[in-house]
Amino acid sequence: MPPKLKIAVDVSPLSNGSSVRGVGYYTKNLVAALKKEVKNNPDFKNINICLITQKQSLQDFDLIHYPYFDPFYPTLPSNNHQPTIITIHDLIPRQFKSHFPVGLKGELMWLKQRYIARRSDFIITVSNYSKKIISDLLKYPADRIYVTYPAADLSYKPIKDKKILIAVKNKYHLPDKFILYVGDVNWNKNVPGLVNACLRLNYPLVIVGSSAVSKVPDHPWTKDILWLQSQKSPLITITGFVPDADLPVIFNFATIYCQPSFAEGFGIPLLQAMQSGTPVVYSQETSLPEIMDCNGEIFDPYRSGSLATALSKLWLNTKLRDNYRTLGLKRSTAFDWQSTAIQTLTLYQQTLRYGR
Numbered sequence: 001m002p003p004k005l006k007i008a009v010d011v012s013p014l015s016n017g018s019s020v021r022g023v024g025y026y027t028k029n030l031v032a033a034l035k036k037e038v039k040n041n042p043d044f045k046n047i048n049i050c051l052i053t054q055k056q057s058l059q060d061f062d063l064i065h066y067p068y069f070d071p072f073y074p075t076l077p078s079n080n081h082q083p084t085i086i087t088i089h090d091l092i093p094r095q096f097k098s099h100f101p102v103g104l105k106g107e108l109m110w111l112k113q114r115y116i117a118r119r120s121d122f123i124i125t126v127s128n129y130s131k132k133i134i135s136d137l138l139k140y141p142a143d144r145i146y147v148t149y150p151a152a153d154l155s156y157k158p159i160k161d162k163k164i165l166i167a168v169k170n171k172y173h174l175p176d177k178f179i180l181y182v183g184d185v186n187w188n189k190n191v192p193g194l195v196n197a198c199l200r201l202n203y204p205l206v207i208v209g210s211s212a213v214s215k216v217p218d219h220p221w222t223k224d225i226l227w228l229q230s231q232k233s234p235l236i237t238i239t240g241f242v243p244d245a246d247l248p249v250i251f252n253f254a255t256i257y258c259q260p261s262f263a264e265g266f267g268i269p270l271l272q273a274m275q276s277g278t279p280v281v282y283s284q285e286t287s288l289p290e291i292m293d294c295n296g297e298i299f300d301p302y303r304s305g306s307l308a309t310a311l312s313k314l315w316l317n318t319k320l321r322d323n324y325r326t327l328g329l330k331r332s333t334a335f336d337w338q339s340t341a342i343q344t345l346t347l348y349q350q351t352l353r354y355g356r
Contacts, residue, residue, distance in 0.1 A: 004048040007348050008061040009034070011051045012075075013068050022184075023068040023089065025268065026126075026150050030067055033341035044345045058082060063348055067124075069117065072106045076116040083351050086117055087124040090265025090287075091137050092188050099187040101220050114138055121351050124148055124344065126266040127287035148343040149291075151335040152271035155244065158329075159252045159276075168249040172239050175204040179311060180254035180278070182208040182247070182269045185225045187262070190283070190301050192227055194260040197308040199233060203315060208250060210241040251276035255321070256314050259288060262301055267291050271335055274328035279321045281310045295331040296324050 009031055013024040031051065038044045050061065058064055058080055069075060069088040076086065093100035094110065102110070117123070118138055123145045125131050135142040159165060168174075179198055185191045191207070198205040207228070216222040228238070242250065251257065257273035258281045270291050273280050280296035282288045289298065297320075299310035314321055 004046055005062045005348070005352060006048050006050055006060065008050050008052045008058065008064045010054060010064065010066045010068075012053045015053060026087070026089070027067045029150070029153055029337050030340060030344065033337035034344065037338065037341040037345060041342070041345075044349075047345060047348065063352055065344075065348070069113070071110045071113055072102055073109065074112070076113060078112070078116055083355070084120045085122045085124060085347065085351060086120045087126075088117070088130070088134050089126050090130050090263075091133055092263050092265065094137050095133055096188065096263060099220070121355065122146060122347060124347065126150055127290055129287035129290055130265045146343070146347055148340050148347075149335050150266060150268060150340055151337045152268060152275050152332070153337070156248045156251060156272045156275040157277075159249055164249055165252065168246050169253060171246070172206075172242070172250065173237065174206060174250070174253055175237070177255045178204040178206045178237070178253075179315075180206050180208070180250065180257045180273075181260070182251075182257075182272070184209060184211045185228055186211075186221065187224060188264070189224070190260040190262050191224055193301055193307055194258055195228065195231060195236065197260075197311055199235060200308055201312055201315070202235065203311065204235050204237065206237045206239065206250070206254070208239050208242050208247065212238045213240040248272070248276055251278050254278050256281055256311065258307075258311065259283060260301055260307060261285065261288065264288055270296075271332055274332035277325045277329055279314055279324035280328060281307070281314055293331055293334075295327040 011027055011031060013027045034049050038047050038049055061082055063083045064080060065085045066076060067087040069086055071094055118140055123134060123140060125134055125145055125147055126149060128147055131145045131147050134140060135145055181194055183189055195205060211225060212228055216225050251273055257278045259267055259270055261283050263286045265287060267288055270280060270282060282292050282296050282298055283301045284298050285301060297310045297314050299306040301307060
C-alpha cells in the first residue's frame, strides 16, 4: 500500500482569538468536515490531514493548505516550496480602498502577500462573485480558482423548547419582536444604514458581535463602530459577544434577519438565519443574491428608503414571513460542510496528481 499523502492545514486562526466567527469559524468547521470525510469516505483513504501552525516546519508535507488570507499581514511564508492552496474569502479592503486606507506599510505588505498568493497552485474561494474579484485584483487565472461554498453548522435549526427560548430571551433582554444583525461593524457592513432604517420605522434592532462594543481608536476603519456606540436609542440592543450555544436561539427569536451590506464575500449569517427558519432581508450587492437565490426580501443599499421599505414589507406581512421561512429552510439545504470537504479533498488530490 502506498504511503498516505500528508496534507497540512494551517489552523493558526484557531489559536489567535478568531476561532468563533469569521475565518476561524470557516477553519474549524472545514477541518472537522475534512477529518470526517477522510475517515468515512474510501475515495480519500490515501489522505492524512495534519493540523499545523505558522511556527512549524513545512518540509515533511506533500501539500499545504492555508484556509485564510490577510492582504496586510504576513499569513503566507515566502520560502515554501511544496504545492500550496490558499483560501481567499474576499478582497474587500482592496476592492474598496478608499474606505480601508492602510498607509505605506500596508501597501507594501499587500504587494508581498499578492506576490506569494500568485505563486500558489490553486486558490479556493467562497462565491463566484469573490472568484471574479480575486482573479481581477491578483491577476490570477480564473480557471485555477475553485468555488467551494461554506455552510452553517447543524446547531442552527428551528428550536421549539420554550424553556431554552425564554432563558435566552431573558438573558439578553430581547424584545418580543425585533430585527437581527450578526457580524462586524465595518464600512462594507452598512450597519448605520440598518440602524437609521430601524429608527425611522420605530422597529427594535438587536446587534450581535464583539466588534460593536470594542474599544477602538478613531480611525477610518473604525468610524462605524464609534458611530454605533454613540447611539443611545432604547430601540437598539447591542449584546456584544454571544456564545455558540445562545446564538441559534437568538436567530429563532428574531422576526427578521437583515444583511444590509454594501459588500460581502459570502455571508454565513444568511445561512444561519435560513436554517433557523428566520426570514431574511438582504442587500442586492456583491455575493448576497448568489447565496440567497431570491429566497428573501431584497433591497438596494445605495437607494434611499429601499431598506426601510423592505423591512416594513416583511415586518407587517405575517404570510410573507412564513413564505420566506419555508423557502429559506429549503434553500439552506444547498449548503453543507460534507460537500465543502469533498470538493476540497478532491482539489488536494488533483493538485498532487496533475499540478497546475
